[in-house]
Amino acid sequence: MDSDDTSTISGRSLQVGGTRASDRRYDCLDDAARLARRYIDGLQDRPVGAQAGLGELRAALARPLTDEGEDPSVVVESLARDVDPGLVASGGPRxxxxxxxxxVPAAVAADWLVSAWDQNGGGFVASPALSVVEEVAATWVRELLGVPASSGVGFVTGCQMANFTCLAAARHAILRDAGWDVEAHGLHGAPRVRVLAGEYAHVTVGVACRLLGLGQLVDVVPVDDQGRMRADALRDALAGGTGDPTIVCAQAGEINTGAFDPFVDIARICREHRAWLHIDGAFGLWAAASPRSRGLLAGAEHADSWATDGHKWLNVPYDCGIAIVADPRAHRVAMTSTSAYVPAHDDDEPYGFDWSPEFSRRARGVTVYAALRQLGRHGLADLVDRCCDHARLIARRLAAEPGIDVVNDVVLNQVLVRFGDDDALTSTVVQRVQRDGICWLAGSTFRGRSVMRISVVGWQTTPADAHRSADAIIAAARTAGG
Known part of the structure; x- marks a missing residue:
């Protein structure tokens, strides 16, 4: 082919052998930035819920796949247009x-760069720079959450895989102490592993146990009226056991009420019975970043592992979970993998696949790095405190209204609401609020009763948004109540 020969890709010409004459394939990146900015700028005013249903979205998006491909800018423009009615304003203030x-903006921008750089975050040899970025982010996370500085840290997709990773390390350690090498021999013939969790443990804990071959029949420990594990019940359960290797799963931030298990007592009991203590802190673990709220986590520093999400309270884009294990050797042995084409590396050389289940993965810790640089210690503490303040404001407004009951102690950012002490009315109010579009919240069930569940974790929420949302909920309740 001559140096001035050209090829055509999706209707756009480029010179193959010499200087590009009219290569505009990457104009779509500018288009995407413009469209993303327009979407973000409109979050304050757009209805919070989706405006299109399943049928409408299928009609707009399902099209024949072409043989020749399409212009990249046309793809991006039409994609943004067609999905818009089905988007939920989850990044907005209400x-x-x-x-x-x-x-937060720095995390969004960093996430775009991660895609543009297109690096495998699995190890140093594949991406030296981003491996070091994640190493630094891990150091900051340890410091902010108050866990041991020597802990292993893995960046995973979310708290499902964070729980999985931590419990894999737990499985390794407690079976190792029982004389069994689970990595070498599997579970067939191994001592039984006993797992205990509170009655309201998150479903991802059970799923992680199932994936790890531990079964989903987790021994349930009774809880109090806020969903906190009862330490006396845990003591009785452990005392009545058969001495099997044991994992205890506690919670920092019960998914409905936001309540925290009594970690001081639980950690002491676990030490007495040589049980591994894991804490599922998907959002609640970030309370450690706030001097006002970190007392809720007293004793949590004595756990053996912790799981949390970055895409919840840290406000980084999906997906980002964080698995932390106090014993880095147990963490690494449970996770690490290698192959003939992967170079040997020292323990202190940052290889992401030493700490997470994925061999190839996005460098998702970069968004954590960017968000923490933007926020700083004080900014992150302020984010946590503001969200808690907004939750309490909404709770006060609703509790003052006849026929509306706040059924949890608002200790963090979660508010549970019941209307007329009636399941059907509560569900109706939830549906009306969702349909009105001023704010969006979900229904749930707590202690066998239907509730409205309000979770305040967005960095953009202001007191005005909290008041406006409370007004919308009260108006929906009055209308629904006749």
Whole structure:
């Protein structure tokens, strides 16, 4: 082919052998930035819930796949247009569903760069720079959460895989102490591993146990009226055991109430019975960043492992979970993998696949690095405190209204609400609020009763948003109540 020969890709010409004449394939990146900025700028005013249903979205997005491909800018423009009615404004200031945070600007921008750099975050040899970025981010996370500085840290997809990773390390350590090498021999013939968790443990703990071959029949420990594990019940359960290697799963931030298990007592009991203590702190672990709230975590520093999410209260884009294990050797042995084409490396050389289940993965710790640099210690503490203040404001407004009951102690960012002490009315109010679009929140069930569940974790929420949302909930309750 001559140096001035050209090829055409999706209708755009480029010179193959010499200087590019009109290569505009990457104009779509500018288009994406413009469209993303327009979406983010509109979060304050757009309805919070989706405006299109399943049928409409399928009609807009399901199209025949072409043989020749399409212009990249056309793809990006039409994608943004067609998905827009089905987007939920979860990054906005009045989204209070499912403990979903927004994303601070530095983290969004860093996430774009991660995609543009397209590095495998699995190890130093594949991406030296981003491996070091994640190493630094891990150091900051340890410091902010008050866990041992020597802990292993793995960046995973979310708290499902963070729980999995931590419990894999736990499985390794307690079976090792029982004389069994689970990595070499598997579970067939191994001592039985006993797992105890509170009655309201998150479903991801059970799923992690199932994936690890431990079964989903976790021994349930009774809880109090806020969903906190009862330390006396845990002591009785451990005392009545058969001496099997044991893992105890506690919670920092019960998923409905936001309550914290009594870690001082639980940690002492676990030490007495040589049980591994794991803490599922998907959002609640970030309370450690706030001098005002970190007392809720007293004793949590004595756990053996901790799981949390970055895409909740830290407000980085999906997906980002963080698995932390106090014994880095147990963490690494449970996770690390190698192959003939992977160079040997020293323990202090940053290889992401030493600490997470994935061999190839996105360098998701970069968004953590960027968010923490933007926020700083004081900014992160302020984010946590503001969200708690907004939750309490909404709770006060609702509790003052006849027929509306706040059924939990608002110790953090979670508010549970019941209307007319009636399941059907509560569900109706939730649906009306979702449909009105001023704010968005979800229904749940707590202690066998339907509740409205309000989770405040977004960095953009202001007192005005909290008041506006409370007004919308009260108006929906009055209308629904006749």
């Amino acid at each position: 989204y209070f569903g499912f403990v979903i945070g927004g994303a």
